[in-house]
Amino acid sequence: MKHTKEELDHFLDFLKEVEEVAGKMPMVILESTGHYHSPVIQYLEEQGIRYILLNPIISYQAKKPVYGM
Numbered sequence: 001m002k003h004t005k006e007e008l009d010h011f012l013d014f015l016k017e018v019e020e021v022a023g024k025m026p027m028v029i030l031e032s033t034g035h036y037h038s039p040v041i042q043y044l045e046e047q048g049i050r051y052i053l054l055n056p057i058i059s060y061q062a063k064k065p066v067y068g069m
Contacts, residue, residue: 003039012047025049031056 001007019025028044028051030037037053044051 003036008040008043012043012049015049027052029054 001011015026015028028049030040030051031054033056041051041053
């Protein structure tokens with residue numbers, strides 16, 4: 001997704017479609033990517049969309065398989 005107003009508006013339309021099906025607005029989860037995530041977060045905040053910003057190291061650790069369980 002490009003970080004343009006048009007692309008972000010399209011993403012918001014998608015979130016609204018999910019809201020119609022699920023009955024509530026989904027929470028957006030994204031990785032902190034230097035400064036690249038900043039326009040997305042600003043847009044989400046302006047729209048009142050809840051989000052979680054993950055550290056990429058934590059995200060990577062969560063993807064690792066758990067052995068011994």
